[in-house]
Amino acid sequence: MASMNMVQALNSAMDIMLGRDPSVVLMGEDIGYFGGVFRATEGLQRKYGEHRVLDTPIAEGGIVATAIGMGVNGLRPVAEIQFADYIYPGFDQIVSELARIRYRSAGEFHAPITIRTPCGGGIRGGQTHSQSPEGIFTHVSGLKVVMPSNPFDAKGLLITSIEDDDPVVFFEPKRLYNGPFDGDPHKPAIPWSTHPKGQVEEGYYRVPLGLAEIVRPGSQLTLITYGTMVHVAVAAAEAMKVDAEIIDVRSLVPLDSDTLCTSVRKTGRCIVAHEATRFSGFGAELLSIVQEECFWDLEAPIQRVAGWDTPYPHAFEWEYFPGQRRIALAIRAVLESA
Amino acid sequence: MASMNMVQALNSAMDIMLGRDPSVVLMGEDIGYFGGVFRATEGLQRKYGEHRVLDTPIAEGGIVATAIGMGVNGLRPVAEIQFADYIYPGFDQIVSELARIRYRSAGEFHAPITIRTPCGGGIRGGQTHSQSPEGIFTHVSGLKVVMPSNPFDAKGLLITSIEDDDPVVFFEPKRLYNGPFDGDPHKPAIPWSTHPKGQVEEGYYRVPLGLAEIVRPGSQLTLITYGTMVHVAVAAAEAMKVDAEIIDVRSLVPLDSDTLCTSVRKTGRCIVAHEATRFSGFGAELLSIVQEECFWDLEAPIQRVAGWDTPYPHAFEWEYFPGQRRIALAIRAVLESA
Amino acid sequence: MNRRSRLHVPRTPARPGQRPDFSYVALSEAGAVPRPEVAARARDIEELSVELVRVLDDAALAVGPWNPHLDPEELQVGLRHMVLTRLYDDRMQRMQRAGKISFYIRSLGEEAVSVAQCMALSPGDMLFPSYRNQGLHIARGIALVDLMCQVLSNTRDMCKGRQLPVMYHSVPHNLFSISGNLATQFPQAVGWAMAAAIKGEDHLAASWIGEGSSAEADFHHALLFASVYQAPVILNIVNNQWAISTFQGYAGGEQRSFAARGPGYGVPGIRVDGNDFLAVYAVTQWAAQRARTGTGPTLIELVTYRAAAHSTSDDPSRYRAKDDYEHWPLGDPIDRLKRHLIALGEWSEERHQALVSELEALVVSSWQEAVTHGTLTDGPKLDSDLMFEDVFKEMPRHLERQRALMREEKEMPWPP
Amino acid sequence: MNRRSRLHVPRTPARPGQRPDFSYVALSEAGAVPRPEVAARARDIEELSVELVRVLDDAALAVGPWNPHLDPEELQVGLRHMVLTRLYDDRMQRMQRAGKISFYIRSLGEEAVSVAQCMALSPGDMLFPSYRNQGLHIARGIALVDLMCQVLSNTRDMCKGRQLPVMYHSVPHNLFSISGNLATQFPQAVGWAMAAAIKGEDHLAASWIGEGSSAEADFHHALLFASVYQAPVILNIVNNQWAISTFQGYAGGEQRSFAARGPGYGVPGIRVDGNDFLAVYAVTQWAAQRARTGTGPTLIELVTYRAAAHSTSDDPSRYRAKDDYEHWPLGDPIDRLKRHLIALGEWSEERHQALVSELEALVVSSWQEAVTHGTLTDGPKLDSDLMFEDVFKEMPRHLERQRALMREEKEMPWPP
Ligand SMILES: Cc1ncc(C[n+]2csc(CCOP(=O)(O)OP(=O)(O)O)c2C)c(N)n1
């Protein structure tokens, strides 16, 4: 066990996979010599060479397309999109090609690609460095979608994603790179070394896709969330002194609906929370599944906590960010009602 | 009043707007001399000239981008994307630019663009001529999203969309171009002339955005849908002999949630139906809103009817398409339960 | 907006009712264009991108430095593949009209592109075709029955019913799955070639798009990545003058040749008579040698003509002159190779007739076998459970549930 | 995969610890490149895309056919704008370090690009800048206070707090809203120009992207649509050699100049010394005349150097040689214009010092005024209700509801 922040954990996962599997290659903007604008690939080009860790032109569409070709030719590319806000130029190749090659070729061709991309707000990045577009990708049949909330999961999930023969879009909540964040920007930042999930095995290990994790067991209500909001949810529940069961979805597709629904059947009350905008966000799918499967157990309407339906504004970062207060209001609502 | 099919109604809307407003221009692949692969712009280049009705290169990204520039320079472009399946190359310009220009420039710049695109299945088009991606666009703050289900609405909504100063993505259910379709491919096709909504005013009129329509009043349950599924829903309700209130959403963003919720409060039972894939589809948002606002009135869990979570397969069109049977099963479920 | 518009709109030479006009096509004499060293630098051979490499002269003889000097047997094989491609297309067209298949796309007039290029490459080279390259599949030796079963979406469809007709693929024949989304295969081929280079393997990748599709972003990404990493790839633009109803001028062809895009990226661009089997073969061979010797990518513009409708859904009489193909200056690829072989004394009308009859019989018998596995309208059908497979490698639970629902739905009596 | 990789990887001339090497930069003598007719056809002037147009020689005198013969007053105005741009950048950089603003991007060493190009255009021409064109805003006469208030996201921020610092816009000054998404403005400018042509208006559009951004699809779409419709647009690639840590070779610059992309699309490409105020002015004037006389679009590559870090978030010492800027062969744009004016007897060290002091005072007083409207950390703040406006022209009900929720949330006592 070693203490790692999320960047180091991701770096370790890629280091291990580059070492274990000669077909793994990394590609992306500024990821090679420089080691990436968030340092996630630091040292890897020096260690594995310019032909395993490729600096690319600034063309997300070209990065995804060439990664697909490499995947079809037996490599296992891990492509970094510098910010999730910049994944859209690659959208057609992801949706029309990457997600469908196995299907349209009746399983004869496939491209085992992992697309890593930092997402989410809380770093004063303004509208083009703060987006959480994961919901869009969960609507695309053929893609797996993952978002870790801590270094231990980040490493294990990334290794599993790289080894997975299906395409995975791997979202990294950049606000969590250096430490857990409970939504309060005024508190001094704390490092991952202070958090149990900052203790990470140095070697190879997997965290399976398709399994949610109960971060905090509880009886009064179920709070379903993922990414940065896991930590905000825990803090809000503690501040509100409610015995909430908090679940980290981790893998949005495939989704572990059993763990979610088992919990809601027990608590009878449910909140879904994410940073992404609310309207047609992934929270709507989570809410829908719980409603469909647990309707008769619900003692109050399921509440959604999310970012407002506007672009992410630079000056109003903390009025925009779904912090502890927004969760608290939802907690009140689910507990009070009826 | 004249009898028009949906293609003629759309053509009439564009003809009228080209005539009324010199800033309106049409652009797209094969739309000019040829009149479009679905004939929606037939005759308009001859009537208004090559500089008002532009044939473009095959580059959806370039079409949207140049339309934005034209919009910023005082024109009102109506861009056709030949199939909704091919809108993704333009996704970045739509999401990162078109949807945000007003916001990021504090209202000083905007681009009043309408993007028309045929969507949906039922024409043996296979996975790249049958998609219903509307849900993705409803998650993008700053876009309006519209889908008519008949010629009368198509014309009125298109005129309103063209006149709207916000960007509108206008989805046209191509299976409805020539006639209403109740989901049964074995019945002989019927023309719009047999349907009241096939009677269309020849002149200028508007159908406002943001208003749903109650297509069929009823008391037993509320069936919320849009596009082709409106007709399938009506047929299914009749076949099942249930007194369903069927609502055509028409405008997905902005959404007329009042009309939807008023109905559900009355009936206590709700089904949402669309052709698009189920997981994270727009149905999830509709279900979520109804659950949030009508929870205490619900006598049964809200049911979703949708396309399966796979690409649209050529050979299994009718096993894939959410036809009357799939709706019937949902009707049984909402009526039986409890 | 009362002032006159200054917008330039590309001119389309001949619309219905007008007489065909191909004066815009820049031609070179057969044999006139020099053949540079395989190792030549892109910037030193830019002229190739505006000239037109031709080998067959008006007497149907092979002349000049680009003559690949193929022996008659090879030429006869090429002729055979081209004739088979055309006969296959004819038959499928008629079957679509007969309602046996939902859709079809012919390559009439463009057979030399796919057949000659395929023959100039080696079997291990990976091909990323468009939907109008059936000659590649035929030249690579896929059984007609297999192609027909795909087109029929029947129980032996290689795509398990998931793709539109003509969207073939074949792992054993190194033919990548065809996409309905234009141009996406172009940069994918570059990625495949980059991987071959990374693995130190000798195979190259080749891809094809239409001139209209070159407007898509993928075209730019393909050229850029191919240039930056000097990937062993051949990027082919099939300029058949039309993109459905849209003339090639709208894709940029009015201002400059499509091959000329290459030099701007430091990639050699070469323009070739796409209906000249020998020229197409020679140019492809040259590009392949460049790729194999580490000299990098090549962009080839194949100048040809879409003699038929865009697809079975299209009616060209609405947008172009009816008899245009008769006026096309580069003739018909099958006719030209046939005349060449006859000029060489290696072929005759009789042998040609015999070939046609033999291949027609093959097409007919193949079709008869194919339909035993089902058609759109009758015969055995694919199991609709297949719809839920291959979305992912293993079927996730939500798809298992949906498959169960679909079965329930199918068993349900209707009307109730 | 034990065989050696054959993948080519572009070479970066000098990494930290290595000595700067700019031998890869192709130079031409000042005055050496001919100036073609404004009406020249793209294909006849392809050489311009690989030469380097230069006017100022080593003696700081203006020579050759591209000399725009500006009178000293204009040159002094240009010098003033460039100095002001640099002083503004210095100050904002320091304010970011002081925590007054969240982020900043300097244009150090590239001032001639924006200032000379802006001066060569007319006020009615629409400009679509990148984030490194502040010289355009200054040359168009936007008050420093307004730029500073944007950078501060304060109560007078033209963007109402919605954009990162430097993402300016101005309707009265015909400066389009800057996007954080690279290259998107390039084809938008073409669309603007197409609309101008459709409306029969005389104004042109101009846009700027970095050489790294030219890899994006938008670059291809811009050139293609500009070519097809012969739009009155000037497309500028600012080749400052770096894209954050990535050398221009990764954008294709190793194989060919960026200007050379133009001719492939039938668009003239012209490569110019971006640190030579007179050359930049002359080339832009030439391109503008082409656009206004209906000769169509022009692609300009401005060869310059990013002397500073990419942004305040960047540390170039991690990826490039420290003293590289001293070795940059094209010198410093301000220094070169200053020496030219002195050589003309129209300027002096004293006058320059006076100018610097005057403008420093202007920057300081502007900042003092700007901060009275608030900073990140203190002073008046924008009303957060503004967050919900301008998503749509009229606020839909769901946003009104969310605004109400936000207010409730803000009033809520916390911790509870
Ligand atoms: C991304 C995308 N946009 C539009 C289409 C619709 N479409 C299908 S074929 C075609 C014309 C293609 O012309 P070209 O590239 O010249 O190829 P050709 O048909 O001439 O062989 C178009 C516009 C598509 N399939 N994909």
Ligand SMILES: Cc1ncc(C[n+]2csc(CCOP(=O)(O)OP(=O)(O)O)c2C)c(N)n1
């Ligand atoms: C679509 C997109 N991809 C990636 C980024 C991240 N990014 C911001 S600036 C930059 C480098 C741009 O380099 P260049 O175009 O040369 O402009 P310069 O900074 O040198 O002026 C990158 C990769 C972005 N903003 N947008």
Ligand SMILES: [Mg+2]
């Ligand atoms: Mg074509």
Ligand SMILES: [Mg+2]
């Ligand atoms: Mg740069």
